[in-house]
Amino acid sequence: MPQKKQVLFISGTPGVGKSTLCKELEKFNFAHLDVGKLVKDKKLYSRYDRKTDSFVVLVKKMRNTVKKIVRTTQTNIAVDWIHSYELANLVRGGTKRVIVLRCEPLILYKRILKKYGIEKTKENVLSEFLNQISQEAHEMFERDVIEIDTTNRSPKKIAQGIIKDKFKPGKKIDWMKKYLNDKQRLNMLFKVVEG
């Protein structure tokens, strides 16, 4: 019997490494659906918001477009989007995995400063510290969420782990809790976010 198509929802704070991971997954014959790019290319937004430096996404349109692409793609597919709760319920059944990539906030800062500039970087580091994207995923998908700590893992290793089904659901990473037990790290984070 032919194997069922796998659908991965790769979510996480901006800059955590979603697209880099999806590029690695392409080597294992996963199609890569970069939803941020799709939103821009197909104009699935109402306007550009200068204040937040981002597009205001037309979520319903985005969902319909992603649904169509996922349905018509013949191969396994990795859907690359920040918020899993906006898309992952488009697919039902055991062939999907909801993945949230995580990164230690101070390491994330170093990783993304060049790409995003200081203001966006601070915003993303704070969001990762507050576990926002993972929390919203857990609220919707509860024990099905697979969190992967990318801090000391190369994108290649993460892709191999996913293929071998090495990462299991149920684990929750809580940076706030970790930092509260480590005053030095907490002070460094305050400096970064306030500085």
Ligand SMILES: Nc1ncnc2c1ncn2[C@@H]1O[C@H](COP(=O)(O)OP(=O)(O)OP(=O)(O)O)[C@@H](O)[C@H]1O
């Ligand atoms: N596992 C990793 N280890 C070290 N650096 C990484 C890792 N994954 C990604 N990076 C680096 O982090 C930066 C951001 O990666 P990437 O663009 O893939 O993030 P993203 O989650 O797709 O961001 P966005 O939400 O803005 O699309 C890149 O410079 C990339 O090389």
Ligand SMILES: [Mg+2]
């Ligand atoms: Mg990306």
